[in-house]
Amino acid sequence: MARKGTSFVCQNCGAVTGKWAGRCESCGEWNTIVEEREGAGVGGSPNAISRRRGRVVPLVGLDGESEAPPRMVTRVGELDRVTGGGFVRGSALLVGGDPGIGKSTLLIQAAARIARLGHRAVYISGEEAIDQVRLRAHRLGLTDAPVGLAAETSVEDILATLSAGPAPDFVIIDSIQTLWTETVESTPGTVTQVRAAAQALVRYAKSSGATVIIVGHVTKDGQIAGPRVVEHMVDAVLYFEGDGAHQYRILRSVKNRFGATDEIGVFEMTDKGLAEVANPSALFLGDRNSRTPGSAVFAGIEGTRPFLIEIQALVAPSPLGTPRRAVIGWDSARLSMILAVLEARCGVRFSQNDVYLNIAGGMRVTETGADLAVAAALVSSLSGVALPPDCVYFGEVGLSGAVRAVSQAQSRLKEAVKLGFPDAFVPEANASDGKGGGKGDGGTVTGLADLADLVGRIAAGSVGEDD
Template sequence: MAKANTVFTCQSCGAVHLKWSGRCDACGEWNTLVEETSSAAPGGLAAPKSSSRKAGKAEFTTLNAVEDAPTRHMIGVDELDRVFGGGVVPSSATLIGGDPGIGKSTLLLQVAARLARNGLSTVYVSGEEAAAQIQDRARRLKVSESPVELATETDLRKVMSALKSANPDFVVIDSIQTMWSDSLEAAPGSVAQVRACAQELTRWAKKSGAALILVGHVTKEGQIAGPRVVEHMVDTVFYFEGERGHQFRILRAVKNRFGPTDEIGIFEMHQYGLAPAREPSALFLSNEDETSGGTAVFAAMEGSRPVLAEVQALVAASAYGTPRRSIVGWDANRLAMVLAVLEARCGVSLAGRDVYLSVAGGYRMAEPAGDLAAAAALLTSLADRPPPEKSVFFGEVALSGAIRPVARMDQRLKEAQRLGFRNAFVPEGSTGSFEGLTVKPLSRLSDLVDLIGPDPEP
């Protein structure tokens, strides 16, 4: 006879423990074990559930007999269609995560309203807000007249019943952590509830042909809360990023079965909601004319799009025995590597100085091509003079001091030329010719030190 057993489930990774402890042995997180009740048979095996229906068998078909995939639903916003890979795919499930208050609900309400005006049957299910609150936001976004069907419900059984009756084309669930199923004894938002609700909704979307979007909360580390298996269930995973002190937001694709996995969409936050950025590639550049050192423009690649960002550095005398290293928007390990290469290979000593490095606008440098721009910002700050006017930098710095080539060099240079830059300090290997842009290939980091670094001490 089955009996109820008490287990402790990690809310971070989903690992199951037989007894409570302060730290999860699977993922190493602290205070994430929550007591749950599971029905199990003697011996620790799961009790089989009785079913009144007869077990059927799966139907097979040959690959060449499968019908073509339905056409995508074009949203009509270039930044969104770019990230989705050309529009929303029917019978797909998308998971969008982001910090609280970053604008997830605002963006999805705008998308739902636009698709509804385009003739699609659209449903917006909110488990966090009342209908009056959503209507108030819709009026502020100027979309209150759109024929979007609205529901404020957290019971999965009621939500599924309504969806099967309405048979919509596009569904937003805000958020998956608020949904709960009465078939489980776990609390709403727990690992078991999130996993079960996401699986049920995804299975319905695959069968009905609707495009489903799930909103997910994030942990303090920035990862989507709940078990990682939810990210494997869905077809697409997006992260909505941005700094509260800046007006722009980035929608970044980290998984996409129907498009590229490294694309981004850049939006600006206005009083009437989120709008596509007017000049995305130059959004992270400063408009000020720098007359002192400590800045360098980095030509980055985000998917198929070149983006120019400004790297700022400050090198100052240390007031304490241990020099301080403060980094915003870049990896601290890569900064330590660049500082070591400058000292060991180029003779530039920064060991007794405080180093502050920041990427302007809240942009985050994730590719190794930003090494050369960071080194240029450090060198010009140390020399206290700006780099050559209208200069752009990119290249990977090796431990030997060599400057390694990076991908899509000509595309980066073409974008720098379009934005009016005059000088480009890049690795050797570029084959293109760019009118008005002087390309200066570098083979070693010491070459950059000779060009823009501090004067050698006598």
């Protein structure tokens, strides 16, 4: 009998090497390489796979009729928005998030809502006992929902259970790192086990037509733990974000084969679970103090949704030789670039000051259109001049100081006017999207060609005044 070999697999990136090393050559992480035995099945030895002759697959053309995929609508507006209009039957989704952020709460609420609509929902927990899940359901008032519940970690037993009774429509697996399969010989949570278990679940979703939701742990960097190949296997990848100090949670779509990417849904954590927030702009601006210098309102776009959010900046004299740069909710490298442009192109000095930047409400902003609002907040805090309370800012700032155009400017301005912000400072190329760049809806849309123009207006106290 042939002896089964061993391989060494990095638990961070999934790279396979022939010997152990303290540092992975692929991703550069230390102490992530673990010895794993090669078995049959996914990730096993090639010699253990039986050879068979392939079959001829018919080829078709690009032209042809295609129908919209059937969906299960949860009637939770924020969840349906992120998934692109509901869960697609036969699809597999991967949901990641920090521990305790509310992943299990959101999913059990979704399972209960789908079950009440007449679909068969199954919740399989690999981390909690049945009594623990029942306690959560009792606290959330979901005990009357006909959701099938089980606590199991064997992939074979899970698939046998799902195939034994009536075919389920909605299956939740919490979480993929706790599952193990007999096709590979390694401990649960390793790269090989995670990959094999995920492939088995994806195969079940495609063959049965059930929607399978897979929960994944995240690393300290916020990425879903395990090999990145799992994210390529599934049809959608959702991240559940939020700050433990805030009650707001953001469900973000970073991959979706059946809908828009970078779409977000906003939820609020309450004593009755997660409640959807239909108007996140009003929520993020609810506690804003408009008379304080260093506060600017940014009109942003997340997916297809426009929203307004407050950007707070504090510039204070530094007692240190090297001033501090602290950022929450934005890219720290982007802040360094904006500070450099303000100093080199506009003559605004921050070299002797500490700079603190915060996105209010625990929100994280990734688009470059926030550059102009960040610059306005920084200059306002440094000069001590408060910005107008009814004005929004958006635009990308280049290294030359030019203010570059952004997409969907008309949607941003429409959302701003709806929430009582008729004035706006925008890139010159986007000024025509706001009623021809002049007065409209009781306000003024001002186009800026470069950042120095905005700095001069703030220093002169003319921001928000009629031209």
